[in-house]
Amino acid sequence: MLSVSDARTRILANFAPVETVKLSTARLAGRVLAGDITAKTDFPLFDNSSVDGFALRISDINGAKQSCPRTLKVTADIRAGTYSDRPIQSGQCARIMTGAPLPPGADGVVMVEYTDFNERPAGSPAPEAVAVFKPLQPGENVRRRGDDLHAGDKVLCSGTRLRAQEVGLLAMLGLPEAPVHRLPKVALLSSGDELLPVEAPLTPGKIHDANSYILAALSESTGVELTRLGVASDSEADVRSKLKRAVEEKVDIIISSAGVSVGAFDYVKSVVEADGELDFWKVNMRPGKPLAFGKYLGIPFFGLPGNPVSAYVGFEVFIRPALEQLSGQTPHPHPSQKARLAEAIESDGRESYLRAIVTEEHGYPTARLTGHQGSGNLLSLVQSNALLIVPSGVKSLPANTEVQIWRIE
Ligand code: AMP
Ligand code: MG
Secondary structure, three states: OEOHHHHHHHHHOOOOOOOEEEEEHHHOOOOEEOOOEEOOOOEOOOOEEOOOEEEEOHHHHOOOEOOEOEEEEEEEEEOOOOOOOOOOOOOEEEEEOOOOEOOOOOOEEEEHHHEOOOOOOOOOOOOOEEEEOOOOOOOOOEEOOOOOEOOOOEEEOOOOEOOHHHHHHHHHOOOOEEEEEOOOEEEEEEEOOOEEOOOOOOOOOOEEOOHHHHHHHHHHOOOOEEEEEEEEOOOHHHHHHHHHHHHHOOOOEEEEEOOOOOOOOOHHHHHHHHHOEEEEOOEOEEOOOOOEEEEEOOEEEEEEOOOHHHHHHHHHHHHHHHHHHHOOOOOOOOOEEEEEEOOOEEOOOOEEEEEEEEEEEOOEEEEEEOOOOOOOOHHHHHOOOEEEEEOOOOOEEOOOOEEEEEEOO
């Protein structure tokens, strides 16, 4: 049977980044950059003060102290957003606010707290003279042009998903728009006669559709545009008509759950096989062995298992990297680390992704399973903070073995 890593390689060969659009900076949060960003100017663009105080010549206040202040004449008042080109001569200074440009001739800024002009109410006019109580080091309280970055520096790489700080950087650099990938269009389908939407009261034999909510939340966490195809009944005609809607909507990927196993009414697999191509439908993993991948009328198609935990694991192992690649993101491996097993565990030789709680014990991450691992037991996934990976071919692991885990917080 196909290994997890071979299945992933076969899947990823089908995904290239979607097209690029230009978006205004106000709309960039969560989008994926489609080109490197290079700074056009230095930042800061001009030498400026990092404090509210007085810009002066450091040599004028050598040896200043509370008992022996140096008094300077205030010859300019430089508020943020203004500038003064009048040079500071020896014995002179300029009142200056944080972020305002350093005047010519000055080589340091003393904080207002170290002068006799401390604690004045807002709006106080600049004094005619000020007494300074403390000497300064060269360049103290001055942010020099280019301290943070230089014109020509590459500051963001293509493939970066833009968070608040990256969007802020683009604004700081004065870029009103940036090239990003459009959002991939994802269609979600649940299937099974037993499924009712969450609003509907249960009747005998029915359950609520949980998977489409799980898969919507997971898909949205990677940045996508969702089309919900709803629930297909266990009939070829309904499965086909729902999948055709995905084609009409020109989605980039179809994610379906259930109906790909060996049940008498598992029509999803047979419809994809009849109308498109099925690449594979079984992977040597646990949970989630019945996992189909192929194309439905040219659109990449995932048929996840019906059990909610299997659908979740299948998404994390295969669909998240595919969506990252489709959206133009540089792939992020799952946040992975080593942990020590608190207890012995059994497996069945398939590559297993078990729900676990990892805590710090004696300075080392220690993993315990969250109760029974039935793949319908969604509560145990809620209670876990990691997936514990048992490699394929391994059937038992004694306590204290070091294992690989994926954090899922
Ligand atoms: P199947 O793959 O159709 O054999 O389904 C396997 C199990 O998953 C069955 O117990 C289904 O009732 C359950 N199941 C299928 N789809 C969903 C869903 N959307 N939400 C919750 N459970 C589901
Ligand atoms: Mg079913």
